[in-house]
Amino acid sequence: MTDVLQLLRNHRSIRKFTTEPIGDAMLQSIVEAGQAASTSSYIQAVSVVRVRQAKQRSAFAELAGGQPYIETAAEFLVFCADLHRNRNRVEAASDNHADYSWVEQFTAATVDVALFAQNVVIAAESLGLGCCYIGGIRNAPDRVTELLELPELVYPVFGLCLGYPDQNPDTKPRLPVASVLHQDRYLSPQVHKELLDQYDTNVKEYYIKRTKGKLSFTWSEQMAKQVQNQKRPFMESYLKKQGFMIK
Amino acid sequence: MTDVLQLLRNHRSIRKFTTEPIGDAMLQSIVEAGQAASTSSYIQAVSVVRVRQAKQRSAFAELAGGQPYIETAAEFLVFCADLHRNRNRVEAASDNHADYSWVEQFTAATVDVALFAQNVVIAAESLGLGCCYIGGIRNAPDRVTELLELPELVYPVFGLCLGYPDQNPDTKPRLPVASVLHQDRYLSPQVHKELLDQYDTNVKEYYIKRTKGKLSFTWSEQMAKQVQNQKRPFMESYLKKQGFMIK
Numbered sequence: 001m002t003d004v005l006q007l008l009r010n011h012r013s014i015r016k017f018t019t020e021p022i023g024d025a026m027l028q029s030i031v032e033a034g035q036a037a038s039t040s041s042y043i044q045a046v047s048v049v050r051v052r053q054a055k056q057r058s059a060f061a062e063l064a065g066g067q068p069y070i071e072t073a074a075e076f077l078v079f080c081a082d083l084h085r086n087r088n089r090v091e092a093a094s095d096n097h098a099d100y101s102w103v104e105q106f107t108a109a110t111v112d113v114a115l116f117a118q119n120v121v122i123a124a125e126s127l128g129l130g131c132c133y134i135g136g137i138r139n140a141p142d143r144v145t146e147l148l149e150l151p152e153l154v155y156p157v158f159g160l161c162l163g164y165p166d167q168n169p170d171t172k173p174r175l176p177v178a179s180v181l182h183q184d185r186y187l188s189p190q191v192h193k194e195l196l197d198q199y200d201t202n203v204k205e206y207y208i209k210r211t212k213g214k215l216s217f218t219w220s221e222q223m224a225k226q227v228q229n230q231k232r233p234f235m236e237s238y239l240k241k242q243g244f245m246i247k
Numbered sequence: 248m249t250d251v252l253q254l255l256r257n258h259r260s261i262r263k264f265t266t267e268p269i270g271d272a273m274l275q276s277i278v279e280a281g282q283a284a285s286t287s288s289y290i291q292a293v294s295v296v297r298v299r300q301a302k303q304r305s306a307f308a309e310l311a312g313g314q315p316y317i318e319t320a321a322e323f324l325v326f327c328a329d330l331h332r333n334r335n336r337v338e339a340a341s342d343n344h345a346d347y348s349w350v351e352q353f354t355a356a357t358v359d360v361a362l363f364a365q366n367v368v369i370a371a372e373s374l375g376l377g378c379c380y381i382g383g384i385r386n387a388p389d390r391v392t393e394l395l396e397l398p399e400l401v402y403p404v405f406g407l408c409l410g411y412p413d414q415n416p417d418t419k420p421r422l423p424v425a426s427v428l429h430q431d432r433y434l435s436p437q438v439h440k441e442l443l444d445q446y447d448t449n450v451k452e453y454y455i456k457r458t459k460g461k462l463s464f465t466w467s468e469q470m471a472k473q474v475q476n477q478k479r480p481f482m483e484s485y486l487k488k489q490g491f492m493i494k
Contacts, residue, residue, distance in 0.1 A: 004251060004373035008280040008366050031428045033255040035421040037365060038380050041473055042466070044422050049429040056431065085426070088436075089443055089467035090474055098471070103486065104479035107357060108382065111404065114361030118284060119255050122369055126251035133285045135355065149432040157358065174282040175291050179332070181278050182296045184303065185396040189335075196336055219289070220336035224345070226288055227337055232351035236492070239350065245483070 007126055012171050014130025015069045017163030022074045026127065030162075033123035037115040045109035046116045047082040049148045050075060056147060060159065063143050064136030073161035078137065078144065079117045081109035083244075084153040100153055101246035106239065113157045124162055134159030141238045152243045173206050175199055175219075196220070254373055259418050261377025262316045264410030269321045273374065277409075280370035284362040292356035293363045294329040296395045297322065303394060307406065310390050311383030320408035321376075325384065325391065326364045328356035330491075331400040347400055348493035353486070360404045371409055381406030388485045399490045420453050422446055422466075443467070 031048060039045070051057060054071070060078075061070040070076050083100040090098040121131045137144050137159045144156045174180075179187065179195040187195075200218035207215040239245050278295060286292070298304060301318070307325075308317040317323050330347040337345040368378045384391050384406045391403045421427075426434065426442040434442075447465035454462040486492050 004254065005276060005280055005370055007251065008370055009283045011283050011285070013285060028424055028428070029252060031424055032421075033252055035424070035427060036256045036258050036418070038258070038260060038368070040380075040382050042419065042469060043473075044427075047427060047429055047433070049433065050431070052431055085422075085439070085443070086470050086474075088439075089447075090471040093465070093467040094471040096471070098474045099478075100474070102478040102480065103483040103492075104385065107385075107404070107482065110354060110357050111361045111382075114358045115365045118362045118365035119369070121285070122366070123252055123255055133287075135287050135358075138351065138354075147432075148429075151433060154433065157354070171283070172289065174279075175332075177275055177278055177282070180282060180291075180294060181275070182294055182395075184297070184299055185394075186294070186296065186398060186401065192332070192335075193339075196332070200336075218340070220340040222289060223333050224337040224341040224343070226290075227333075227345045227347070231346075231349040233349065235354065236350040245350075 008122065010171065011121070011125065012169045013132040014163070014165045014167060014169070015132050015161070016165070016167040017069065017073050017130065017161070018166045020074065020164045022129065022162060027075060030120055030123045030127070034116040034120040037119040039112050039115070040108040043083070043086060043108065043112060045082050045086065045112040047080045047085070047154060049078040049080065051078060051148075059143070059147055060137065063140040064134050064159065065139055067134060067136060069132065069161050070134060070159065074163035075161070077120075077160045077162065078148060078156050079113050079158055079160060080150060080154050080156050081106070081113050082154045083109050084151045087153055101243055103245050106244045110157060117158070117160060120160065128164065129162055130165035132161040134161060138232055138235065141235065145242070155239060155242050155244060170210065173199075173202055255369065257418065258368070258372065259416045260379040261410070261412045261414060261416070262379050262408070263412070263414040264316065264320050264377065264408070265413045267321065267411045269376065269409060274322060277367055277370045277374070281363040281367040284366040286359050286362070287355040290330070290333060290355065290359060292329050292333065292359040294327045294332070294401060296325040296327065298325060298395075306390070306394055307384065310387040311381050311406065312386055314381060314383060316379065316408050317381060317406065321410035322408070324367075324407045324409065325395060326360050326404050326407060327397060327401050328353070328360045328404055329401045330356055331398045334400055348490060350492050353491045357404060364405070364407060367407065375411065376409055377412035379408045381408060385479055385482065388482065392489070402486060402489050402491060417457065420446075420449055
């Protein structure tokens with residue numbers, strides 16, 4: 001079944017979609033594939049909100065920093081870490097207060113969501129769909145919480161646009177495997193540096209070739225640009241307000 | 248390509264493996280499939296440590312709470328969130344201090360790791376291998392950090408056992424799709440409750456049937472047992488020591 005490896009390696013984010021809808025049965029089937037992913041101690045800490053209304057879609061496109069494909073994709077799903085369900089059931093079953101505010105639980109729930117979502121993406125791509133994760137919804141977690149009426153102990157991790165692709169972008173060069181797959185212990189600084197120097201050269205060549213010389217930067221330069229500003233400084237207080245990571 | 252949906256749905260954790268090894272080429276190919284997953288703003292915040300030495304394997308089996316398959320699996324990989332690589336490169340490229348201590352960055356890196364790992368699992372299963380995530384390595388993150396010589400801004404998210412399956416367990420019943428896939432807004436408490444009451448009955452029946460009556464508990468009862476104790480209360484201080492979530 002090496003076509004699966006091929007499918008995985010061919011992944012690129014799709015940001016332009018045809019108008020063809022996704023049937024309810026197909027969507028359900030894709031979400032079920034997501035549910036089949038592993039879950040930490042069976043907590044199943046995932047909720048997915050399917051956003052259909054045009055007004056809601058516009059609000060999301062805007063809050064995510066102007067990503068118009070959120071409006072045009074056949075489906076837009078918001079993946080949430082959800083420990084609300086668990087707490088509710090535990091408190092109803094046992095009459096005890098159930099504590100879900102540890103950093104550990106935040107981490108496990110976030111991992112659960114990502115494992116689930118990646119299965120959704122693979123399932124969707126295997127059916128000819130294209131996808132694009134939207135981390136930009138974390139620009140305005142309060143607003144998302146309000147729009148989707150998320151209760152305590154639920155937070156939006158990322159969105160996902162889904163639809164039939166109307167573009168065919170390149171895959172982007174990844175880090176050398178040797179710099180990612182360490183043997184027995186973390187790679188020595190010198191070896192790591194050599195591998196990344198080479199990678200920087202490759203990324204620069206990729207951009208020059210792709211844009212006919214208009215763009216030319218290394219991976220390290222891109223990373224440097226990214227950290228010039230504060231990174232969503234409101235996330236910690238937002239998460240605490242939702243009941244996460246209080247301890 | 249509906250065999251991909253079938254593959255995803257057939258997932259179960261495998262905890263018993265044959266002695267057949269996994270070739271280096273296959274492992275590399277699986278890890279490359281992991282790298283092809285989406286990454287938040289191209290940060291590629293993932294490192295995977297392949298643990299080969301028997302002594303190390305025993306240490307992991309023990310610290311994870313006695314999981315002997317960590318010793319016997321063909322491969323044991325530790326998936327780490329890694330912003331150390333990014334910070335090093337940024338600081339070398341720009342001579343500026345680069346701040347990776349926001350909760351947002353911790354979240355994005357953790358998501359990156361899980362997306363990557365889930366691709367690894369799908370790739371492995373498509374090649375006839377079985378896998379088991381080991382969240383239990385977070386029992387002793389300090390010890391893992393020491394064993395693998397992890398630098399600042401790297402933390403072990405979970406382990407993964409990989410090998411050819413020597414067992415054929417059932418898949419476990421998942422939450423009803425209707426309780427996970429919300430339409431436009433978070434499900435109303437009443438509807439949610441009805442769905443989960445039914446699910447609890449199903450899970451109980453599943454255990455009774457599977458264990459010929461020896462075990463009999465609902466999902467909610469299982470969740471209640473889980474939260475009786477503190478959940479790895481040291482995680483927050485450990486993560487801060489590693490340079491995460493300081494802000």
